[in-house]
Amino acid sequence: MFKVAVIGASGLLGRAVVGELARQHDWQLVQTALNHPGPQSVRLDIRDADAVTRFVEGEQPDAIVIAAAERRPDVCEHDPALARALNVDAVRAIASAAQRRGAWLLSISTDYVFDGTQPPYHGDATPSPINAYGRSKLDGERALAESTDLGCVLRLPLLFGPIVGWQESAVTSLVPAIAASASAAPDAKAAMMDAWAIRYPTYTPDVAVVVRQLLERHARGEAVCGTAQWSGDEPMTKYDIAQRLADALQIDAQLVPQHTPTDSTPRPHNCHLDSSRLEALGMGRRTPFDTAIRQVLAQFPWRG
Template identity: 85%
Template sequence: MYKVAVIGASGLLGRAIANELAQQRGWQRVLTTFSRPESQSVTLDIRDAAAVTRFVDRERPDAIVIAAAERRPDVCEHDPALARALNVDAVRAIASAARRYGAWVLSISTDYVFDGTQPPYRHGAAPSPINAYGRSKLEGERALAESTDMGCVLRLPLLFGPIVDWGESAVTSLVPAIAASARTKPEARAAVMDAWAIRYPTYTPDVAVVVRQLLERHARGEAVCGTAQWSGDEPMTKYVIAQRLASALHVDAQLTPQHTPTDATPRPHNCHLDSARLEALGIGRRTPFDTAIREVLAKFPWRGK
């Protein structure tokens, strides 16, 4: 029996991974949650190193997937202690506990470890984050490498997928503004959308397939270690994403492009991740954005009509 612990299994990515692994015969899942406790999960605060150690000692998983993190750039900028606790110290605690049992650890990181000036970025490119979120995730990558030889960082870009509320992804968080722009008076209804930063929206069920394939390699003694990257291949600004969302929602949204950065927290311009390392291993799946977003909207229908 191959045993996998998924840390943060109630989050946007964690749920997709848990669902994908549930389809594997002969595998046992141990799911941990914190802010959204569920009947089939173990409540675990990964900021508590002693609790992390007790959990790993009790479960002794063959592999651990760390999908829990503080991923909101503005929160990281204003609360660097929280960002460090979740994105650095927790990774170190989990990896250190896992090392005692020889467990392989997969830790999720971000394209924001790069400054966005020289895309595409290969997995061996020198990181240079420009905000607190990127810095904390880069420190988390280093914490993993320092704590175990059986670890892999998987860098990912902007994620979207099946949601429990619109704000769970920066993609679906645009829906309320899009809907409002289609309902309000013409003279005051345009929604301003960023048309500067280039993102590569990536579907969480596709990432879950990547994670499952990486786990399969570990299970047969071919563990991928070091750094790997996966990304969607459709470049879009938030303005373009909003246009595609409006089309999927069948609404006449009034959108205005903003061609200069306006976020209080600095964002990179274009952090396109090169996925060649995983592609060379035959790992990966990409669902076209329009297909994927319609699947998301079908499961969480817009009620603004």
């Protein structure tokens, strides 16, 4: 029986990964969560290295997927100690425990390890993060490489997927402002949307397919190690995303493009990730953005 532990199973990506892996009937799945543990999950604070060691030694997984992280750039910028605890120290602790167990480890990283000036970025491109989030995730990549020789970093860009609240994804977090800007809304006010930074929204159920395929390779004794990348292939600014959300919601939104960066935390201009390593292995799935966002909205409709 192939046993997989998913760390951070209650989050945006973790839920999608669990949903995909649960369909593998000959696999055993162990889930951990901290803030929202469910009846089928183990409560685990990955900042507690001793608790991490006890968990891995007790469960003895064949593979571990780290879907837990501090991924909000503004939070990382204002609380770098928290970012380091979750994105670096915890990865090191899990990787060390995985190495002792002989378990393959998959850790999720980000396109923000790059400065966004020379896309597309291949897996061996030199990282140059420009904010605390990107620096913490790059340090997490290095912590994994230093702690285990049976590990893989999977870099991903902007994620969206089935949500439990609008703010859970930077894509769906735009919905309240879009709705408030609608001409039919009382006191409607145009919504300013960034039209400078280019992003590649990536659907979490598609990422979950990639994770499952990577796990299948490990189970066959063909583990992918080092650095891998996966990305959606539709470039969009936040303004573009907002327009497509408004279309999906059938809202006559008043949107104004902002062509210069305004975020207090610096963001890269275009960190397009090259996915050719996984594509060459026959991996991956890409759901068109308009199809995917309608699936998300159908499960979590706007209530106004």
